[in-house]
Amino acid sequence: MSRQKAYVASVGFTQVGDHWNKSLLDLAVEASRGALKGLGGRKVDQVIVGNMFSAVGASQEHLGALVTSALGLHGTPAFKVEAACASGSSAFNVGYNLVRSGAIGSALVVGVEKMRDLEPEEASQALAMAESAEYTQFVGATFAALNGLLARLYMEQEDVTRDELSAMPVLDHANAVTAAHAQFRKAIAPEVVSRSAMIADPLRLFDCAPVGDGAAATLIVNEDALSGSKGGRVEVLGGKIATNEFSVYEREDMLDFKATREAFRGAMAEAGLAPGKLSLVEVHDAFSVVGALSLEAMGFSERGHGSKDVKAGKYSRGGDLPINTFGGLKARGHPVGATGMYQIVEAFLQLTDQAGKNQVEGAKYAATQNIGGVDSTSAVHVFGRGS
Amino acid sequence: MSRQKAYVASVGFTQVGDHWNKSLLDLAVEASRGALKGLGGRKVDQVIVGNMFSAVGASQEHLGALVTSALGLHGTPAFKVEAACASGSSAFNVGYNLVRSGAIGSALVVGVEKMRDLEPEEASQALAMAESAEYTQFVGATFAALNGLLARLYMEQEDVTRDELSAMPVLDHANAVTAAHAQFRKAIAPEVVSRSAMIADPLRLFDCAPVGDGAAATLIVNEDALSGSKGGRVEVLGGKIATNEFSVYEREDMLDFKATREAFRGAMAEAGLAPGKLSLVEVHDAFSVVGALSLEAMGFSERGHGSKDVKAGKYSRGGDLPINTFGGLKARGHPVGATGMYQIVEAFLQLTDQAGKNQVEGAKYAATQNIGGVDSTSAVHVFGRGS
Numbered sequence: 001m002s003r004q005k006a007y008v009a010s011v012g013f014t015q016v017g018d019h020w021n022k023s024l025l026d027l028a029v030e031a032s033r034g035a036l037k038g039l040g041g042r043k044v045d046q047v048i049v050g051n052m053f054s055a056v057g058a059s060q061e062h063l064g065a066l067v068t069s070a071l072g073l074h075g076t077p078a079f080k081v082e083a084a085c086a087s088g089s090s091a092f093n094v095g096y097n098l099v100r101s102g103a104i105g106s107a108l109v110v111g112v113e114k115m116r117d118l119e120p121e122e123a124s125q126a127l128a129m130a131e132s133a134e135y136t137q138f139v140g141a142t143f144a145a146l147n148g149l150l151a152r153l154y155m156e157q158e159d160v161t162r163d164e165l166s167a168m169p170v171l172d173h174a175n176a177v178t179a180a181h182a183q184f185r186k187a188i189a190p191e192v193v194s195r196s197a198m199i200a201d202p203l204r205l206f207d208c209a210p211v212g213d214g215a216a217a218t219l220i221v222n223e224d225a226l227s228g229s230k231g232g233r234v235e236v237l238g239g240k241i242a243t244n245e246f247s248v249y250e251r252e253d254m255l256d257f258k259a260t261r262e263a264f265r266g267a268m269a270e271a272g273l274a275p276g277k278l279s280l281v282e283v284h285d286a287f288s289v290v291g292a293l294s295l296e297a298m299g300f301s302e303r304g305h306g307s308k309d310v311k312a313g314k315y316s317r318g319g320d321l322p323i324n325t326f327g328g329l330k331a332r333g334h335p336v337g338a339t340g341m342y343q344i345v346e347a348f349l350q351l352t353d354q355a356g357k358n359q360v361e362g363a364k365y366a367a368t369q370n371i372g373g374v375d376s377t378s379a380v381h382v383f384g385r386g387s
Numbered sequence: 388m389s390r391q392k393a394y395v396a397s398v399g400f401t402q403v404g405d406h407w408n409k410s411l412l413d414l415a416v417e418a419s420r421g422a423l424k425g426l427g428g429r430k431v432d433q434v435i436v437g438n439m440f441s442a443v444g445a446s447q448e449h450l451g452a453l454v455t456s457a458l459g460l461h462g463t464p465a466f467k468v469e470a471a472c473a474s475g476s477s478a479f480n481v482g483y484n485l486v487r488s489g490a491i492g493s494a495l496v497v498g499v500e501k502m503r504d505l506e507p508e509e510a511s512q513a514l515a516m517a518e519s520a521e522y523t524q525f526v527g528a529t530f531a532a533l534n535g536l537l538a539r540l541y542m543e544q545e546d547v548t549r550d551e552l553s554a555m556p557v558l559d560h561a562n563a564v565t566a567a568h569a570q571f572r573k574a575i576a577p578e579v580v581s582r583s584a585m586i587a588d589p590l591r592l593f594d595c596a597p598v599g600d601g602a603a604a605t606l607i608v609n610e611d612a613l614s615g616s617k618g619g620r621v622e623v624l625g626g627k628i629a630t631n632e633f634s635v636y637e638r639e640d641m642l643d644f645k646a647t648r649e650a651f652r653g654a655m656a657e658a659g660l661a662p663g664k665l666s667l668v669e670v671h672d673a674f675s676v677v678g679a680l681s682l683e684a685m686g687f688s689e690r691g692h693g694s695k696d697v698k699a700g701k702y703s704r705g706g707d708l709p710i711n712t713f714g715g716l717k718a719r720g721h722p723v724g725a726t727g728m729y730q731i732v733e734a735f736l737q738l739t740d741q742a743g744k745n746q747v748e749g750a751k752y753a754a755t756q757n758i759g760g761v762d763s764t765s766a767v768h769v770f771g772r773g774s
Binding site (some may be wrong): 023024025037052053055056058059060061062063064065066068070073074075076077078079080081082083084086087090093094097098100101102103104126128129130132133134137188240241242243244248250258259262273313372376377 | 410413414416439440442443445446447448449450451452453455456457460461462463464465466467468469470473474477480481484485487488489490491512513517518519520521524580627628629630631632633637645646649652759760763
């Protein structure tokens with residue numbers, strides 16, 4: 001392959017939260033228009049929409065052509081990419097690979113999800129579609145229940161305390177206070193987590209990412225298209241999707257997030273970057289335990305030490321390796337099919353010094369890690385400040 | 388781009404019809420296993436699943452990782468591609484572009500849909516998700532109703548008779564008689580169409596593709612991977628997705644299938660092939676009128692002459708340009724997210740002389756055309772007999 005350089009030239013996004021007055025399409029269009037501003041009048045070659053459950057949430061499929069037409073870009077090739085909660089970053093991965101391999105010169109990728117129109121039990125059922133309908137759903141396990149089992153195992157096997165587990169939601173909320181697009185901009189104490197309602201023992205309400213609406217978009221371009229662009233200049237250095245044995249109970253070692261491990265390894269190898277070079281990482285902490293296991297799978301923390309290291313401040317703003325710099329899934333929010341794209345947008349803001357009060361000073365390299373299911377799919381991307 | 392040659396090395400597929408004893412996953416795995424036989428022991432680089440509505444049909448998303456894990460291929464990157472009824476060929480297009488651009492060496496692409504588990508009104512609602520929820524669905528228009536309006540316009544404006552419109556279902560059923568994997572292997576007379584139950588005036592039951600289950604898969608490889616493969620050798624010469632103004636009523640000329648026109652033009656240009664060279668075309672005739680307008684958009688028939696030319700025998704086996712050689716959407720069947728992949732499988736069978744009694748003698752080049760919505764998305768691929 002005659003590899004081309006691929007860049008994120010511009011981004012667009014909505015606030016995460018309740019958008020009662022905007023439809024799924026409205027949100028996707030709003031974020032896309034922001035990202036298209038970087039195009040400098042050129043034509044975009046491809047539109048890719050990342051989304052998980054527009055079918056059950058909005059009785060809508062065919063988002064590729066729908067969004068493309070609403071943007072006035074009809075004619076342009078378009079489709080939707082889905083990989084449960086990793087839909088956003090999987091869509092990005094397709095766009096990135098098409099640009100870097102030279103198949104196209106530019107791609108608009110937008111991740112969107114509208115969850116708040118669903119009743120809570122409907123949202124729970126929609127999320128459960130990330131797991132096998134024939135086995136996991138059949139026995140009545142919700143997605144939170146599976147992660148609860150995982151959290152219990154993690155705490156028992158690795159001697160993790162309730163307070164250690166609470167450290168990641170606390171970190172997320174602290175970082176979100178100054179993040180304008182975050183769903184919950186309020187700091188919390190560890191006791192807020194440990195005293196919150198029990199959802200799936202031992203996971204409590206504040207261990208779990210919230211339900212919210214949102215859309216986030218990027219314009220990916222090659223060097224040629226970048227020259228005419230009006231946006232920033234963040235290079236996509238590497239990107240990799242990996243899968244795991246589908247359900248957590250099928251795995252020999254349930255605490256080993258192999259998909260994340262492999263996606264991270266592959267993306268860093270493609271980037272030719274040592275993990276120590278990273279200035280920040282956006283981690284998929286749909287549940288506190290998932291964030292901890294992700295940090296371990298990527299090798300930032302030793303086995304069993306993910307939550308402990310978060311509590312010790314290693315991943316806080318000003319720590320060794322800042323994570324979830326705008327609040328992560330717990331506080332920025334987790335509009336499922338959009339989440340991976342929010343992470344990438346946030347990496348872009350950091351690497352173009354547009355992160356405001358959330359800026360990681362001198363940020364040079366950033367990684368994003370986005371999971372579908374319980375690490376059934378994981379997508380990692382690595383970005384570098386444009387030179 | 389340093390273009391590599393891309394080949395379909397092998398295919399797998401199930402019969403189209405009622406699969407009461409097989410799940411969505413079972414079907415996808417069965418077709419995939421067939422296609423993977425061509426791999427010759429190598430590792431596949433990417434799995435892509437084409438599917439439209441597993442969410443409402445099987446309460447299942449995340450098909451990429453699910454199918455990949457069920458095949459024992461966990462680790463392999465995977466995701467789902469969706470573009471309504473063009474999901475199958477859109478998934479193929481992603482795999483083709485990743486291989487030909489050199490991003491990967493091989494891709495398993497499988498299209499799957501399970502429709503028969505749905506009640507008729509649920510299936511109708513699921514299909515309507517190809518159209519705008521906020522506008523088209525909101526006013527209560529079914530997908531058949533929209534195509535009925537289009538058929539009425541076509542007949543009035545272009546002086547098309549009932550018998551001319553019936554010619555395509557008749558052709559499809561004639562071709563399906565000897566197609567083992569077809570849903571309806573029975574020839575019909577034009578009167579069977581014109582006397583069948585009215586669905587959406589003037590469209591009758593036999594103008595409409597049936598509801599069915601099925602899965603079809605291909606292994607796409609580059610030249611390097613082909614050398615070790617055990618399958619056939621069909622080159623993918625070109626492929627293009629295009630979109631149109633989303634809904635038919637937004638278009639200045641509703642009878643002009645611009646997405647199909649552009650996708651066909653683009654795919655043929657990429658192939659460097661004159662349309663006259665094609666030995667056969669698999670046409671997306673979800674409704675008789677849609678097949679006719681597709682033939683016109685691709686330039687095989689003059690405006691208003693699509694149905695007339697079908698009736699005159701131009702597209703029959705033994706005619707100028709055989710179409711729908713295994714029965715098309717009406718008789719082979721239309722398991723939505725799998726349909727585009729069935730078309731591609733059929734092109735493969737023709738170009739490797741494995742079409743049995745449905746063989747187009749000396750077939751050298753074939754095209755497939757697959758639509759999502761009413762030409763909102765169209766994907767065309769062009770194939771050549773391997774040399």
